[in-house]
Amino acid sequence: MKFLSYAYRFASNFVFLALVYYSLNSMDKYNQRAVIAIMVLVYAAMRAASALRSFFFFQRIERLEVEARRLQVAAGEGHSANSQRRLIVTEVSDLRHAGEMKSYIDLLFLALIVLLCVSKLVSD
Secondary structure (H helix, E strand, O other): OHHHHHHHHHHHHHHHHHHHHHHHHHOOOHHHHHHHHHHHHHHHHHHHHHHHHHHHHHHHHHHHHHHHHHHHHHHOOOHHHHHHHHHHHHHHHHHHHHHHHHHHHHHHHHHHHHHHHHHHHHOO
């Protein structure tokens, strides 16, 4: 299921990249192309800020994972409680890693979109 979510994220970002490429290439006048490119750049900047903010969130989750593992060792409770906590920490770690990978995919495509828009703005 994790790889399916990566594939979906990749496909949706690729469709967005293709849509931007097609819209910028279909405009004949420079003014129209510039307006679309600037609007896409503003949207890409907002999504990039959101993706970068999520990395801060993932960093906080990672600190909580380390603290939970440390407390788990220090508590030394029964085996069933220990294994249940270990399972929860492992699941949170996997979800954090998947979220980071999705943010990396988003940032990759946003960088490609920014390069495309800047190249269309600079070229005549």
